[in-house]
Amino acid sequence: xxxxxxxxxxxxxxxxxxxxxxxxxxxxxxxxxxxxxxxxxxxxxxxxxxxxxxxxxxxxxxxxxxxxxxxxxxxxxxxxxxxxxxxxxxxxxxxxxxxxxxxxxxxxxxxxxxxxxxxxxxxxxxxxxxxxxxxxxxxxxxxxxxxxxxxxxxx
Numbered sequence: 001x002x003x004x005x006x007x008x009x010x011x012x013x014x015x016x017x018x019x020x021x022x023x024x025x026x027x028x029x030x031x032x033x034x035x036x037x038x039x040x041x042x043x044x045x046x047x048x049x050x051x052x053x054x055x056x057x058x059x060x061x062x063x064x065x066x067x068x069x070x071x072x073x074x075x076x077x078x079x080x081x082x083x084x085x086x087x088x089x090x091x092x093x094x095x096x097x098x099x100x101x102x103x104x105x106x107x108x109x110x111x112x113x114x115x116x117x118x119x120x121x122x123x124x125x126x127x128x129x130x131x132x133x134x135x136x137x138x139x140x141x142x143x144x145x146x147x148x149x150x151x152x153x154x155x
Contacts, residue, residue: 012115015049020137022110022129026101031089032124037071039122054109054126059095061088063111063124088124101128
């Protein structure tokens, strides 16, 4: 009798519009504080990262606007808000580096992706970014289309 091993899916949840709306200058990996039911909900794929951003309050970094749906099968003794602010875990040097980069005009911190590492701990990749103007977005679309056409010609 063969026993099937249960393979744990390692999900990577990307903020799909971040590369279209922003130009990323620097990337940092950060831990994120989550409740147990939020972890289960993320593993089920019930997460929306559109329109999220990060803020620095004091010496702490928080991600705002991330929507993690309530876990259906969990107990509701301590019901969390789906869009609550979640704290990111960074070293003091990293936070100071982010603060110094944010002093430049027009820069912001945006979450790029949320993933689970080999140990089962969720990490978030954040980036220092500058928003693109409409003209820049059009040029980005043209470049992307030309790359697709070049690939189709070579295939």
